[in-house]
Amino acid sequence: MVQLVGSLLKELADSLSSCKVLVVGAGGIGCELLKNLVLTGFKNIDVIDLDTIDVSNLNRQFLFQKKHVGKSKAQVAKESALQFCPSANITAYHDSIMNPDYNVEFFRQFMLVMNALDNRAARNHVNRMCLAADIPLVESGTAGYLGQVTVIKKGMTECYECQPKPAQKTFPGCTIRNTPSEPIHCIVWAKYLFNQLFGEEDADQEVSPDTADPEAAWNPEETAARATASEKDGDIRRVSTKEWARSTGYDPIKLFNKLFKDDIMYLLTMDKLWKKRKAPTPLDWQQLENSGHPQGESPTTSGLKDQQVLDVWGYCQLFQHSVESLRSQLQEKGEGAELVWDKDDPPAMDFVTAAANLRMNIFSMNMKSRFDVKSMAGNIIPAIATTNAVIAGLIVLEGLKILSGELESCRTIFLNKCPNLRKKLLVPCILDKPSLNCYVCASKPEVTVKVNVQKTTVLSLQDKILKERFGMVAPDVQIEDGKGTILISSEEGETEANNNKFLSDFGIRNGSRLQADDFLQDYTLLVNVLHTEELERDVEFEVVGEAPDKAPPPQSNQEEVNSITNGNKDSAQPSTSSKAAAEDDDIMIVDSDEEGGAPSSSAAVTTSTKRKHPDPETSETSTKRPRTDQSAAAAATDDDDDDIIALD
């Protein structure tokens, strides 16, 4: 006689009340998930989130109320959940899951880990920790109406990194600095400008005209000459943008005239650029101020205030006011202060809106409302409660299968926007086996990377390649030179002296092998180095065996298109923390960090391969498509034509 407790078998019910589970993230999915777990009968739940509550969370993160804005999400989620289940044993951590305190031993406490994250870096990390600890992981994500859940179990299924995911979209420096053709280029430029003026200056975020632009030269020799000329300015001491701004006292009008008049006039002298492009038209503050402009308030439209598009003078004024506010913020913080861009900080958002629009106007693009600029600059992903609710429900169902020892019945499930031809909104797919050459979960992971060993620094290797690209948090690197020479140590300060040296300085050349370890993740990666002098402009390295980034279509709303960074910084941080970035409700099919633009986020760029036939018995399919965030959902809808194999 089968014993039931509610709808659950008694063994399962018992195991729920005794086992310990970890929820990573207490946002959109996290709140729904915590509620579901508690009501299902889970008694011991740890929840971790580094973020604090923002008013824009309240449309869906229902464990939070207005009075909680500013407080720790994990903490408040725990308190709210205890309200309807006082007997639950919930431990909340206001912390980053990437903190080394949460080591393999920490993870081993749990029978099940469930991600409710919004960024790829954290997902990669938890993936590795769960592989190291051999704990099943339920991974999930949402964006708008779309959602996805899957299960990762070492040795049995693909891990999160088995299928390469498209890298965050970046734009070449000369496009940003010289020849923007789309609003997003201007928005990226404006964010760089913010950092150059008020924040941490970054050599990869230059805003001034790029004299070494190969397109500007009439012949290749000229490019080389320009490049060297811009590096050696003879007796003229190069002044950083920030220094220069400081010397003017952050005078908005002087700043305006330099950025939007003088620099543009300089660009105009690079005439080859404008042979086939519409040339930019510089702006002059005085002229704009003098010319008549229509009276202040436009008639109240039914749109949001932020959705209005001002005229040029309106953005001039916005520029002026925001510079003045930011200047005050800097002064308040004192000597050597740096601001971090935050889309929810009004003057910071105003500044980017104004600067981007002024630049758009200069380059003959239609200007955009603050609402739209915020979407793009802040990588905003539209989000609603119900998608998260559905996904959280599915997470628990998969979790119950796992705890019942029924891993073979686990599935990847896609939540689509429209029913497929079988009238299904939810589409389950069989889990794929681990990829034999996965650079994370294969038995001896290995990759081959093309770099210019004479131009790549040790610091770049650490930050751009091992951390950003290969998801390590604290890499240790030794050269396989028979001596085990240590190149990078994760211990602070130990190998700092090596940072600015080039790889070639250590005898690294074509064919060299490096062993990179991340002890926290219990992860060793062998890196084969290929030396090359032919990398694309602005590209520092290439991983062999991967398709190069394709430029997405302009209308696409993907994060890749709208991501501003040349790295992962934006999407790695939550929206309300002091570091910029955006909250993103990541689907595995789409990496999102707050992003969007027009309503509806169903555009998809797919690098799709042929889908396997569905199983006629169960109408489930095994997909072999690389998991680009939106591709799977799109494929689920678009490629569903393949599903109609008139078997029914």
Added chain:
Amino acid sequence: MIEKEDPVISEEEAAQYDRQIRLWGLDAQKRLRGSRVLLAGVGGLGAELAKNLILAGIKGLTLLDHEQVSEESCRAQFLVPVSAQGQNRAQASLERAQNLNPMVEVHANPDRVEDKPDDFFLQFDVVCLTGCSRDLMVRVDQLCSQHNIKVFCGDVYGYYGYMFCNLGQEHHYVE
């Protein structure tokens, strides 16, 4: 179709509903803001419905339930406080439901849905019936379709559940 009533969205609403306005548009949000919904049954399914509707920013939600809070109620849904045993389920759920979004007018009604006269239903734009009898659903469905009121019915049974909706001969929607 719900008309937009007040064209102006307040700053508070714009801030709170930002992420959903970016999905379904401002126009849709205004229509939500003008709609009144009836929810019969505040068990597990009803509580989820209430949460989702209130978070979306409708104008008003009436929770209609004659049942009393039992020990099981507290395990089934998250709106009822553990101390509310013996109270009416709709009234016990009211406070937490209201706290989900103070901008929505949430009411609790302890009557039996079967006892409600026809004109009770007619004050709503949408009627949701959870855990109701077939006879009741048929009656309400027929009544509401005559007045272009949308009807959604549903129930859950362990791992199984259903949802049925009657949106009329012709309806408009945003996606």
